[in-house]
Amino acid sequence: MVRWSHDRRTRDYVARQLAAGRSKKDVLRLLKRAIAREMFRHLTEPCPIDDYSDLRPARQARNITLTAAAAHFNVWPITISRLERGLKRDDTLATNYRQWLNTLIIDAA
Missing domain, CATH: 1.10.260 (434 Repressor (Amino-terminal Domain))
Incomplete structure (x- = not known):
């Protein structure tokens, strides 16, 4: 809900979904799934680490x-x-x- 009201990308996503005729309940479900996918990508990407070989x-x-x-x-x-x-x-x-x-x-x- 915080992203819905403050994040520009999320507001644009919600606007597109509402324009497509989805209900707020459906949009919230889709938003949760989109956030879960985003977080999964962050968690599974290898993070760069400093090189200690020197x-x-x-x-x-x-x-x-x-x-x-x-x-x-x-x-x-x-x-x-x-x-x-x-x-x-x-x-x-x-x-x-x-x-x-x-x-x-x-x-x-």
Whole structure:
């Protein structure tokens, strides 16, 4: 009902259905089905994920062990390993890890 009254696409859809001679009850049923199809597409589409493949080479180039990186972020080494291999998604940790690695290159220079 909120979409019916506020969303432009939905109002256009409802107007077309009412113009086709459908009752409000039928239009509501059709609208629910259309929204369900839309949501299903959103749920089943693969979402793009960040590429973490640059983290391991960056860490290895700076001679930092998994244990040292994990200790810095107060996580287990397996967490860093899974993140680097793309087996675990953690955008916040990846961003902080990438910034930390970039900071180390500036400090070393």
